[in-house]
């Protein structure tokens with residue numbers, strides 16, 4: 001059995017392999033961190049018993065199916081509905097604020113109760129060690145900034161044509177993220193008549209992930225944060241082997257537009273967004289390309305628009321018009 005640390009990379013073959021993969025798949029490996037690329041190549045090499053990069057290169061050329069397998073392992077599509085659910089709770093709070101409603105007046109219940117209690121514990125006793133003291137110290141509250149958000153301005157605008165709020169989930173993987181947003185919006189819209197219109201877009205570079213997003217059938221892992229209330233309202237459950245499949249209702253599937261695209265190359269709408277979710281992509285991108293990614297996202301945001309990053313992701317806001325407005329949930333606002 002080969003161990004990952006036994007594999008040696010020959011620089012010449014590394015470059016040849018990268019060029020080959022780019023030529024046959026169009027995948028721009030130059031965007032990503034070398035560490036991420038190496039890890040993925042090594043994990044395939046272990047699978048197919050190749051000790052040396054030269055033999056893996058030969059193997060990938062001679063075994064057409066291997067390219068597909070490499071791509072699947074490279075594009076890590078892991079996602080879940082309501083992943084890092086505190087962020088969705090924040091989003092829901094914001095939506096309620098822009099229409100001047102209180103949570104207790106509505107029936108929304110996104111997650112199982114034990115997790116809600118966990119949130120309460122943090123709020124009522126901040127000294128508990130759930131969050132590091134440093135994070136608490138740096139905590140800037142989005143509440144202070146909400147009135148400056150384009151979301152708030154649009155929702156309060158008397159002109160109805162200005163009221164559509166645009167949201168982009170990029171990358172959306174298999175659709176869990178944009179569908180989670182659509183569920184929150186739909187759930188609130190059913191209960192609050194003056195709720196504004198939303199347009200929700202999801203995009204991803206991975207063709208197969210996009211196909212899965214369009215099909216809208218999920219397993220138990222990707223629906224693990226979905227409460228019974230949401231499950232009943234938006235999914236039908238079907239026994240599959242020893243487990244279950246969760247089939248998303250057509251009603252929710254119709255609420256999002258999904259595109260297969262490389263965010264660095266093009267975007268198939270001319271929309272400028274009020275909210276962009278860009279979670280768990282930047283962690284794979286190298287420092288140089290990260291700046292280009294962020295410039296693209298920044299140019300697609302309205303003044304007062306919000307950028308949601310993943311829990312472990314951060315940007316140096318001194319370099320851009322994006323200012324951190326919620327350090328716990330990694331939310332940035334574009335300041336004019």
Ligand SMILES: C[S@@+](CC[C@H](N)C(=O)[O-])C[C@H]1O[C@@H](n2cnc3c(N)ncnc32)[C@H](O)[C@@H]1O
Nearest residue numbers: 075076077079171173204205206262263279280
């Ligand atoms: C870990 S998933 C993140 C999904 C979702 N945002 C979440 O947080 O659950 C990362 C996704 O980034 C996509 N991706 C990688 N490079 C991309 C690019 N240049 N343009 C668009 N999507 C990309 C991958 O295909 C993969 O589906």
